[in-house]
Amino acid sequence: MAVEQTLSIIKPDGVQKNLIGEIISRFEKAGLEVIAARMMHLTIEEAQGFYAVHKERPFYGDLVSYMTSGPVMVQVLSGDGAISKNREIMGATNPADAAAGTIRADFADSIEENIVHGSDASETAAVEIDFFFGDGVCPRTR
Ligand code: CMP
Secondary structure (H helix, E strand, O other): OOEEEEEEEEOHHHHHOOOHHHHHHHHHHOOOEEEEEEEEOOOHHHHHHHOHHHOOOOOHHHHHHHHOOOOEEEEEEEEEOHHHHHHHHHOOOOHHHOOOOOHHHHHOOOOOOOOEEEOOOHHHHHHHHHHHHOOOOOOOOO
16 A cells, blocks of 8 residues: 555544544554644634635534634644545544544544544645645654
C-alpha cells in the first residue's frame, strides 16, 4: 500500500473531553505518524471555508457554529494507506453506525458532534492539508 498523507481534526468536543492524547495514541498504535500539528480556534471564515463543500447542506450553519465553539487540533497523519486507515479508526460519521472500538463509537455524542474529522480521498486530503499547512509539513527523518 502506498504511503499517504491525510488531514485529521480533533474537533471542539474531542478537545473539551480531553481526548487529544487518547486519539493520537490510537493513530500511533495503528502505525500512523503525526508530521504536522497545531492547536487553534477556527474563525467563522475558516470554518466556512474548510467546509465550503457542505455549504448547501441543511446542517452547514450548525456545523460552522460547532467547529468554532472551541479550539481544535489540526494535524497531518502519514503512513501506509493513511486515508482509509484514519477513517477506519474514526468509524462512521454517525456514531450510531460506527463499529465498536472506533473513536466515534467510543466517544461521539451525535452525527453533528462526532469528535474527529478525516479526509475522505486523496484529492480532498491534498486540498485540506494545504488549507491548514500550506507552508509545509515536517517529514520524519528518523
Ligand atoms: P465530518 O466528517 O467532519 O464532515 C462533515 C461534518 O458535518 C460531519 O463530520 C459532522 O460533524 C457534520 N454533520 C452534521 N450533520 C450531518 C449529516 N446529516 N451528515 C453528515 N455530516 C453531518
